Amino acid sequence: MENKKVSLGDRYAEATVFIVTVIALLAGWFYKSSVENSSIPFNVEGISAQAPKGWLQSQPAGDELLRTTDRSSSGFNTTYILRKVPLATDTPAAQVASLLTLSHGQDLLAFRVLDQREVNVFDKTAYEISYVYVESNPDLTHKNIPSIVRGADYIFVNGNYAVVVSYWADEKNYDLDLSRFHLFLESISY
């Protein structure tokens, strides 16, 4: 194949196509972020947050104030859970973590704790538990094989109650969906 010499005009035209495509993709990226990060206000029992818009949201039940699920995520649907757990005064966060771990061990299949430690979350002291479990039925249609779910609980003790924020995501999506969860975590006030 014999190639001709490329003119300066051709080079400019080539660069312009590239620039226009990059601008379009950047605009697409910003638009994607705005859609993914859009939220609706949530306020129950003195605890408020910005819940993701367009996610499936269940009614408060028991100590669970909010359970919101992203139906579009692949495998196990990414889920945030917000709970208000009553406590005896001066209960340390580590003790709440032990109770939560025990509860997860009973409720979740093949539950394993990966790590637990005290952390600072957006200027608030919290206790973090990272864990993994198996969801035997990740899809309501029963068509999918069991999924490995990674989870993280953040425990914020506030006098006679603890606010527990849980993040559950398919192992494949955990890191990818983490930044959206951080926005939710940052929006929580009690």
Next chain:
Amino acid sequence: MTELKAVHERKHVWRNEFLLIISLIVFVGVVYALDGALKPVFTTSTLLLTGVFLALVPAAIWLVFFYMQDRLEPEPKGYVLGVFALGALFAAAVGVPLVENVFRVSHWIYANTTATILGGILVVGFTQEFLKYAAVRYSIYHSNEFDEATDGVIYATAAGLGYATVLNIQFVVSNGGVDLGTGVIRMAVVALAQAAFSGITGYFLGRAKFESEQIWWMPLGITLAAVFNGTFNWLRGLVSQTSVSLSGAAANPWPGLALAAIVAFATTGVVLWLVRRNLSVQAGK
């Protein structure tokens, strides 16, 4: 010499485009009827292999027509196959990973109508149209074999069908095989749409090579193709809406095929008219 050839038109290009559309509709009808009549039973692997085979058929139909009709005005077949392969390679190496893994479009593009249209144009449309353009521009475009304005349409269609083949194979593999009836309709829709939008890019490429077009000419072509691409996907979703009944949920893919065929016919017709008008203007000069 090149200038003289540039005002000539390869008539078989248009025959091939129209025959591709008609043949794909016939192919879909035959597979759908056979699936309904024979009700074949597949194992997981044979279903996967059948799906991959069906994904290759649209491109094979076009290439067969191309080879049969190109005897009088031969275009180097190796180059056409090469551009087809490059379109497929760009789709597999860049297009699909960028759209699915980086932009994760399936997570947000169906949030609302605006997201479907804007995401379809800015992310899916621009990615696909740029890569098909690149498959032609950085291979055959500057060679002496690209010696007629209609060559832009030929090579861009080859790149588009390469891209469509990868999209269809990826669909089959990610679903572990497809239902033959609905699967073959989806494959035909993807192939028709990709070929049609490539025709637009090809027309702009052809004119960019043989006429001194402004700097905005080619970006306009890519943008137009991306806008058509995004709008088509939104419309296809609209006409193929899932219906829910007591027996389960099902999407009707036939309106999507009808829409794709209309879009492909209309796009090819418009591009044909533009090329002919341009050639007659040049001949007049």
